[in-house]
Amino acid sequence: MYRCAKCNEPIRNMSPIGLQCDKCGSRIFVKERPNVKKILKSD
Ligand SMILES: [Zn+2]
Secondary structure (H helix, E strand, C coil): CEEECCCCCEECCCCCCCCCCCCCCCCEEEEECCCCEEEEECC
16 A cells, blocks of 8 residues: 655555656655555656
């Protein structure tokens, strides 16, 4: 599961052309895992 790094909004829509936050339009996301947190930057 991904969350927006800016506004923390959960991302549900996986667009084929690239991820973008529905709320703020940010393209930087945090991938949530039980143990590991990874930063994903999509551009
Ligand atoms: Zn956002």
